[in-house]
Structures are given as structure tokens and as C-alpha cells.
Amino acid sequence: MKDLNLYTGKRIARRNDGSFLHGSGQYTDDLDPADMLHAAIVRSPVANGTLIGFDVADVPSTATVLGPDELAEHVVGDLPVVWKLEGQWQERTPLLDTHLRYVGQPIGIVVAASRALAEDAAEKVILDIVDLPIVVDALEALAPDAPLLYPDSNSNVLAAFEAGDTEDHIEEVFAAADRTLLTTIHIGRVHGVPMENRGLVVVPSPSGSLIITTSTQTAHAVRDVVCEVLGKRQNAVRVVAPDVGGGFGLKDHGYEDEIMTVIAAVVIGRPVKWIEDRNESFLTTTHARDEVHEVEVAFDFDGKLRGLRVDAVRNAGARFSIFGGGPLFAAFGVLPGPYKWDAIRGYGRLVATNTMSTGAYRGFGQTQAALVRERAVDLVAEALGRDPIDLRVQNMIRPEELPYGTRTFIEYDSGDYQSAALRAAELIMEPAWPEDGKVRGVGYCCYVQMTGIGNSDTNRAIGLDIGGFETADVRLEPDGTVCVATGVSPHGQGLETTIPQLVADELGVNIDDVQLIWGDTETTPYSAYGTAASRSIALGGGSAVLASQKVAEQIRQVAGTMLEASPDDIRLTDGAATVAGTNVSVLIREVAKRASQGFGMPEGVGPGLHARHAYDPPNATFSYATHACRVAVDVATGEVVVEDYVVVNDCGVMVNPTIIEGQIHGGVAQGLGAALMEEVLYDNNGQPLSSTMLDYQVPVSASIPDIRIEHMETPSPFTPGGMKGMGEGGTNGAYACVVNAVMAALPDADNSTLHTPLTPARVWEAAQKRKQLD
């Protein structure tokens, strides 16, 4: 138990801002080791074809080309798909394939003295490709006569699975309900667009070991895949994540072009750098979503929600990315949201097409689940003439009903969903609406977010082939300063500040004496995730708390010996170990020095002050929020302006409210972007239409209103410290909230089908097309 709370919960300014504000950050592309060469990737220009020739005759001799044959000599394994759903046949994907299935698929690598020269040389490679018929749209790919991405397979379905209740049960519930409604929701394909593109610098040593510095969320997972594909020993490959310019789920694994860069450095025996450009990022860094949901909701005339049935098709792209069909599986898991239902059922299909893979992106399916459910609830409210918040609150799980087991086999932990909803509704109605000829609407989204996922055996049970724990290693150096090595890997989330806040309080030391070590397979404990999936503060933080508690006990033991007092009476505050109720004390740095010398250690302690804790949580943690926003729609142009935005959020114990608010702001911006403007598009030939930041529109400052946030704080009953994860929550809430607001502004519009993003063209069209009256 910590003896004083000096830091946790405080708005402490981030400790690592200085380097970014003064230009001394160290991102991957900032590295410049001696003798380094630069790489460019040779990519498929077609969406479907067979590669029959790779001609390098015109490539200048100043460049080194590694084509499919040269690369294949170094490949012993495939890239794993770590999430295996029932009925899934694709469990791994090859690094190299003569069947080209999407534009941008990496084929070979060219290395030269500069990137410009490498790109010049790559243009001289002549590819001989036999074209094959192309399918881009997932629903078209399901047609019996559709071209097959994998001709040995009899369809383009990579996996099909069921979730929640049985067909019999859902039929029973739907038959007994007073009424049902149907809607179709098209969820557009999006790209996470981190500001820093992917990239890596590979430094080989003559002994065969490698140092790979790469823009990743998860150094250990990159090492896993590099070693698996190339047959390297993990203790000879060091992967380092330096400063990383955003990830959002896209940098959660090693990619094919990155592994090709590793091969090139090994073959040439010199450092090689490859930095993805923005065009490549749009083509070949994992996309997300691209789903069609057929949604049916059953309810009673008194407003009771009965059942929700979803038939979803997700465009998986040309092959599974590392988390396979996981996002759709996760979406079904959290489909119930904060409401009580009699039945929930999801049927999901993952369909291969000639497009880039879809994979993890902030929200990991939970964003789509929120849209599907919250649209359905709004349609029920509209059909019954009920206030949308009133109907939501009627159906919500009450605080005294928690913990609560959902129809999708999830156990929610703690919270007060109603209070959040009512407060958000109150706040959004506060300012008077302007009168300027625009139509306005208020939208809501109430969600429960699964965060801090684990434990490991639960992962295994749902087909996820990686552990769910996080480990922290805490040690005091001889001078009393503290090193905390963690498996989580911050790239904007402020963990360099928040984890030391937790540790400093547990040890009773000054936060300035606590240093976080992260993002290096050589110095940090193994983590399958790094920083992803809203896990870092719950599990990275939780493990740091537990390891610190072990070290605190060691300090008390050694201090007790030094002060001739019982360790139970020792309090750790302000850098000193003090006998409770006295002024007898010793500085913690003196305790650290004594322990480093090993002089007079008590039984079972030291020498040294050092502990490691692998925290495998008993359950996930469940944050929740209600988002509410007001939009103004210009029906003449279809333009939507989000004018006001409110979030009432509960993510358990807050370590640093300022950082939590920053995460909410950024999440809302990404959810709003997906709701109104962001969409990855292909033409019918599988050629990308959104391959620059001018074609793929992300929000600018003018797109995002000020966001009013209020906090609730219901501790997690599980996490040491009481924290719940929250990094993805803003995105999950904003997407549905903004869409609902736009539809609320257009009460007469046809809402039987919906297609996000709600671009001006789609809004204008919806405003023109009046709904059919019953």
C-alpha cells in the first residue's frame, strides 16, 4: 500500500515534451549510422495477376536488387495470423507470393546510396504480369461467379463465425417482441493515418546479430515475426522502438516490406534504411473496417429492448493481417453496450478481395459495434416517439446490477451508465441553438468499452494466440534513482509520465527520480502487444504498481534493519523511510546504497532492490461514456458542422486527467473523421483512389469543436490502482454520436440504409430522399 498520494490523479505536465518542442526527438528516419544504404520497394501495380517475370537488366549497377528469388533464399517461415476464428483456413500468410492480389503488394527491394537513387533504380525493374479478374467489393466477392482470390478455395470467405445467442433463442425472442425494425449500415473503409509513416533502420553485425530500429507500437511482436520468417534466434535480434509518430493500431506488427529490408541488410552486410512514403502508407499500411451490417432490432411498445441480430460482412482485403477477423469478433462481443437485452446474435464473414488488408485501427471493431447498436436504438426511439436518452436510460444496466454478464459472454465490472447518459444529455442542451436557416440535430452514443484485455487463458479460449499479461521490472540504482522497464510502448500516450506517477507514489520517491524504459527487446520484458488495445495504463500501469509494491516491501525490510524497527512500521514518503509516529528515518537513497552493497541484508532480501511482476489480469476492464454532440446541416450543400461536443467519461481511477482528456480529444477527432469525411476508395480495377492526404481527408482544426469533458471515477475492481483503459474510447463514441446527430437533423430523410462517411454528397442525397411512410 502506498503511504501518500502525491502524484496519482494530478495534472502533471508531460515529462518528455521538451525534446519534441525543441526538435531533438529521435524518430526512425532521424537515424544515420555509418555506411548506411537506402531502400525502395518494388510493388505490384495491379490488383490481381500472376508474376511471371522480374527483369533487372536495366537497373544500374550502382543499385542492388533483391527480387523474389533472391529474397526467397532467406525465408524459412510465414507471417502468422494470431487470431484464429472457427472455420478460418488462413492461419499464416507468405512473405513472397507470385500471385499478386492487391496494388502495392511488395515484390522486391532495391538498395542504393540514397533514397532517390533507390527509387530511380526501382523504376527500372520490369515486371511481367499476367492479369487476372479483379473483385474489390466484399458483397460482390460473395457472388457465386466472383473471381476467387485463392483459386484452391471454393469461395472468398476466409472465415465465418457466430457470436452470442443461438439461432433458436434469438428467433424466440424476436417472435415474442412487439415489433422489429431492419436497417443496413455500410461502414466505410478507413486508414489510421499516423503522422509518421512506417520505416526501419537495420544494422547487421558480422556475428549475425541484428539491431532493428523501427516505427512500431510493439518491438517484441516485430522481433517475433522477423525471427519466425527468417529463422533467426530471438536473442540475436534486438528490436528498438525510438520516438514513434503515432500508430493507432496500424503499427502493431511487422510488415512484409520491413522484413525485406532486414533481408537486404543481412545480404549486403551494411545498415539499410527504408522509410515508407505517404503514398505507400495509403496503399500498404493496414486499412480498417469496410463492413456491411444487416441489423435487426426487436423491442416492445413500452420501449424495452429485446433483441439485436447482426449479419456482418467485412472486407478482409487480399489476405488476413495479423489480427485476422479479430475486429469483427470484438465488435460482436461489445454489441450489447450498456443495455440489457434478451438476445444478441452476430453472424460474421470475412471476405477476401483485391484490396489492401484491413486490420487493427483504434477501436478494433468496438467503434463499428457502437454505430450499429446506437443507430438501432435511435431507430427504436424514433419509431416509438421516445426521447433517445430516455429510452437508453430505461434499458441500461443499473449500478447495483454490476458485475453484469452480457449475452455475449462478457462480464462488465463497475460503473453508473445512467448517470453518465443523463449528465451528457443535460450538458448538450445547455446553450441555445442559433437560428440561421440550418437544420440541427443532437446525437448520442452510449458505450461500454472493453479495455485492458486479458487474461492469457481467455485470449486462448477465444482463439487469440498471444498472452494477455504485461510485465514490469522495477529497480533502484545504488544512488536511489528508479528504473521501470515495461513491455508497453508509448508513442504519444504519455506513459513516460503516468507510469512514473504510479511508481513514485508506491515507493515514496520524487517523480524526477523515476525513469521509464520501454520499446527495446534487449532491456524490457516481453510484451505481445506493446501499446495497443487500450491496455497500457491498466496492465502496464497495473504491473508497475505490483512490481513497485514488491520493491517497497524490500525497502521497508532493509530500512527496518537499518533503523532497528519493524518493517511494518516503516512509511515511505518524500524520499525517506520513516518509522511511523516518529522522526526516526533514513533516506531511501541510503537504503538503496546499503542494498547495493549487500551489507547486513535482512533474511530473504537483496542484495539490491529489484522486483519484476508479470500481471495477468483476472478480467478485462470496462470503461464507459456517453458522447453527445450537436450538428448543423446545410441541406442545400450537405455540409455538416459539429458545433458542440460533450463527453461524460469514466475510465476508473485517473492517473492524469489532462492526459486522459488529450486521449479523448484525439479519439473524438478520429471518430468524427470516419463519420463525416475519411474513406479509402478503390476503383473497379482495384486501383487506389485515395492515396494522398489530399484525396483522403482527415479532420483539420476547423472540423473539431471544443470538447467539453466531465469525468466520473468508478475504480476497476481488478486493476491494482483501479485504472481502466481508455485510449480508444473517444473514437468509439464519436463515430456513432456524430452519425446519429446528422440523422437527427434530417428527421424526414430515408434512414433504411446508411453509408459512412456522411460526406456532403451523401448527406445532400439523404436530405433529398424522403423516407417511405409505413
Added chain:
Amino acid sequence: MTNERTVEMNVNGRDYSLRCEPRRLLSEALREDCRLTGTHVGCEQGSCGACTVIVDGRAQRSCLMLAVQADGSNIETIEGVGADSETGHPVQIAMHQAHGLQCGFCTAGIVMSLVHAHRNGISRQDVTKEVLNGHLCRCTGYVNIRQAIDAAWVELEDNK
């Protein structure tokens, strides 16, 4: 290289004489030849603003300028901003205090545009409504950057 040109420029008060291919971007010359890697490249087409530097008193996207065009110029990059002060430029201080940055990749470009606007007395409203819209940030949702602008402009506007 056969067609390299000499480019003389002063960056953050220091003179550089570089040999550059005509096609070399100013952003590349700053990052790779001057080894000033605080300037970041996000899109290489002028849409994201991350590479903004100040060239002869004007805020410029260094990915849209060739190094040879900067011959004879005085350039200021993020490394030079606030370097003469212990606490940094008011914009840097405000960005830190308002939590106006997360991953930090877009930050240098935003700071350069804001510093340029601050020095030139551009009004807070114009900075928020115009200048900031020339930059993409994917982490902050811009809310806290606008807070930072408010804070950094308080003193400026009080002095008017």
C-alpha cells in the same frame, strides 16, 4: 553526382555550404545534409505541414521547396526556436502547458507556423481559424493546440 550545385544557406545562425542535386528538397537538405532532424516530413506534397520552417521570414513547407531555391537564404528550424532562452519561446511553453502535443511528429511544423504568426502579430483569431488549419495533427484533435494558442497570445494581445 554529376549535376550537383552548391547551396549556401544560413540555418539557425550557422552557415552551411552544401552540394545538392537540383532535385533535392529543402526538407532533405535540412535533415540529411545539415543533420537538423527536428524538421519532419509527413507527406512530401505540402498537405500536412509537418515540415514547416521559416525561410527569410516566411513560414514555408520545406518539402515544397528545392534546396537550390534556398540558396542564399536565412532559415530557421525548430532547433533554433527558443534556443536563446532558458524556458523557450512562449509558443513552446504554451504547447507544453496545454498538453498540445502527443506523438510529437507534427509538433515542429505547428510550432514554426505559430512562432511565425506570433512574431508577426497575427491575431489570435486568425491563427486559430486560418494558420492552424494548414496543419494536420492526428493525436490531439487540435483542442489543446487551440488552448496553447490562447495562452501564448494572451501576453501578445495585452501588449497591444
